[in-house]
Amino acid sequence: MPEETGNKNPEIVGFCCSYCTFKASEMAGSLRMKYPEGIKVIEVPCSSRVDPAFIIKAIVEGADGVFVSGCHPGDCHFIKGNFYTRRKIAALKEMFDAFSMKDKLRLFWVSASEARRFIDKVTTFYNDIKEKNNEREKA
């Protein structure tokens, strides 16, 4: 990735389910597709392993954004894990909304074969955060 001078690159933490999204990110790697360096992927056994406390901790400790990503609803390796994730993250989003930082959290579903979708999703997220940070710096 060519670095633009002057702008701080955002750091994004991603919690990825090891059966779907993490596999997709590995596939993206083996296909030599690129996504921004600022994205730090953390492998979790299931997206419902992510306690919203992890997300809050990541944000408080300096991450510019956090995403949680797992299998499509209904495709969970553990049958119903991602339904719980959906509820938890929906509530956490509402809480972030109350603190006016809703843009820092995203949830998406990426299955193991969707390497391109993974790249798309994380790159858009990265660019959105970068744009917001730049705007804030200017203001």
Add this chain to the structure above:
Amino acid sequence: MKGKKLKSGEIENALNQFLKDEQHLVLGFKKGESGVSHQLFKGALDHYSLVNPVFGSNAALYLRRLFSKGLKVMLMLRPCEIRAYVELVKLTQIEREDVVAVSIDCFGTVSSKEKKDDVPVEADKLTGYFKDKDSMRWACSVCRERRGVVGDAGVRIDKSGDFWMVPYTEKGEDLVSGIEGEFEEAPADMLIAESAKTDKFQVDMGTFNKDFEKCIMCMNCRDMCPVCYCIDCVFNGDEYLPKGDALLNKVFRTGSTQMPRGKDLFHLIRMYHVSQTCVGCGACEEACPQGIPLTKYFKGVSERLQGVFSYMSGRSFDEPIPYVTFLEDELKDAMD
């Protein structure tokens, strides 16, 4: 709704009757020399008070991990305390079998920190005292449910000042049928009406940081919260709030930091963890030595988060807590 009109002294009689059994206890309020406080009665009532206009702590706190069999505990508490009890039952912290929970209409309370000597303890005088919403705690002035409509039975006060006892469950019916008098249709309009809706909570991190600037991380708010029940809290270890070497390592990696560290982390995580079960009683604010407006945040956030699932903490025993259940077809706009 059917209920029984209570003559004066009838509640005390019924409770004394109940207490005659050696295995029975009543958790209620006692009039002391310096105000009213919680009391666990055994044997007989003594200076019993039906209402308590001073809020010190939420009594559901004392009921956590109550699993005993064969004895009976009657709770004669405020609606917020009964609602916290209901949540704890759902969280399997209390065995429901041996508890009869009676919620009593609440007029609002004053903080125990600024104890006012002129607060009356009689129900009929309290209406006048709390006519002005500024005279009560902020948490009470925005309370979501001050009516005694939760638990197994409720003590309601009608517009002419008469007391009613209304059963909501089978256990409540047993209790009420032990009281003298005939079942009558209770009036729909009681003295304490449904609470008005409050505005959606909205704040930014700047205000949040300013409000929590004073926090000294004593964690009294966590310890006094009736629904913050984890034995092994995530903040007890080193992972979230590093101490000693772990703290120094962290500072070497990230840079200088204000002490105590992790105020925002602690409060935000706790806010999320109790979001679906918070009853908005304000016990956290009561316990805070620094006077941080905790209720504003915890109640505001929990109301919004409960709104996502149309849930209300403590409303009924049958509604599961949203995080432990799901529907396959819901929250279509949750993902981006």
